Amino acid sequence: MAAEEGPRQLDAHEYLNKHRIIDLFNNLTSQMIYTRPDDPKKFLISTLEKLHKCRTTKLDIPCLFDDSNIHAVFGMLDPTNRGYITLQQYNEALTTLGVKKYDDQPAGADIDRISFDVFVKEAKTGLTDASSTFSS
Numbered sequence: 001m002a003a004e005e006g007p008r009q010l011d012a013h014e015y016l017n018k019h020r021i022i023d024l025f026n027n028l029t030s031q032m033i034y035t036r037p038d039d040p041k042k043f044l045i046s047t048l049e050k051l052h053k054c055r056t057t058k059l060d061i062p063c064l065f066d067d068s069n070i071h072a073v074f075g076m077l078d079p080t081n082r083g084y085i086t087l088q089q090y091n092e093a094l095t096t097l098g099v100k101k102y103d104d105q106p107a108g109a110d111i112d113r114i115s116f117d118v119f120v121k122e123a124k125t126g127l128t129d130a131s132s133t134f135s136s
Helices: 007-018 021-035 040-057 067-077 087-097 116-132
Strands: none
Touching: 007 021, 021 040, 067 087, 067 116, 087 116
């Protein structure tokens, strides 16, 4: 934040961060651009309703990436089907997917071999967190 920000700006930033408003708008915008619905307003309302519902159920969180996308990312990083990727590939892939919170030293990091199962688990958990865009 800029040094010249006053108390109102700081309060606004705190509010936006606390309620994950920026994350919410980024998520909604990304999903809308990806799906390009004929009726954007209806799509946004529907997505917000899904987010509201999943806040209590913790199920069916609207996410831009599904299992097939996660598997495809791993497959691109492991074209010879070794069954593992390097720690650097793991970190870069999760960052590229938009995952902000993940285990940066997962099982296999000590030998630079991150398994498919570890990658999928971390990707799904991180994408769910990134897509939920609501405070706990």
